[in-house]
């Protein structure tokens with residue numbers, strides 16, 4: 001879709017503001033969701049073991065309490081809560097106790113804003129852009145949660161899986177059969193690798209969250225895109241791991257989450273998958 005110069009400024013403001021606000025929500029989600037899930041798991045475990053439940057603490061969910069400093073618990077004022085600018089104005093420190101606010105949360109807001117701009121620039125103001133942005137936002141949240149907590153929560157992966165199938169029921173990115181087979185193949189492929197690896201080495205190299213995340217990629221982009229995504233994720237993951245080991249920041253035996261690499265490879269597949277595949281087929285054809 002071509003946006004005329006006359007309407008491009010309001011569109012740009014809408015996209016950037018929307019991206020920053022969603023980014024602010026994502027940074028809150030990345031911080032709170034693992035804490036909420038851990039409380040649930042603890043409660044379930046205690047119930048299964050017949051242990052007494054701890055005293056219920058103050059309410060803590062995605063909406064309550066409002067944003068506060070994780071160090072001194074002081075509630076954030078209105079001006080500190082503005083996406084992007086709040087962090088910059090405070091120079092990354094709490095107004096009251098001057099504790100450092102992890103720059104990860106600012107990075108999430110920046111990335112989400114850039115993703116909103118990139119999505120509209122790439123797909124225009126279309127339904128494809130809207131859905132692509134939802135997938136990108138989900139991938140950003142998953143990669144940050146996985147890199148910090150080594151979990152890929154079902155409450156994010158499963159809705160993304162259904163959303164991809166729904167989007168492709170209208171053929172937004174691929175045909176519905178390709179999407180359904182993509183999701184099934186992807187899950188099965190990593191499931192097989194996981195069990196073969198465990199059988200051969202006795203170790204677990206991945207988690208079930210990785211299978212579901214790869215199934216998300218299949219549901220959105222179709223089975224044709226799976227080899228590209230798994231190749232890109234494995235290669236970048238291996239290079240990153242080697243760099244960390246060589247620079248002494250990672251022990252050889254420490255597991256490294258695979259989710260962030262699957263997320264980033266899925267995003268590349270969403271934006272550039274077909275041009276990359278076409279280029280590859282063109283090259284392969286030239287060598288025949």
Ligand SMILES: [Zn+2]
Nearest residue numbers: 069072094097
């Ligand atoms: Zn503080």
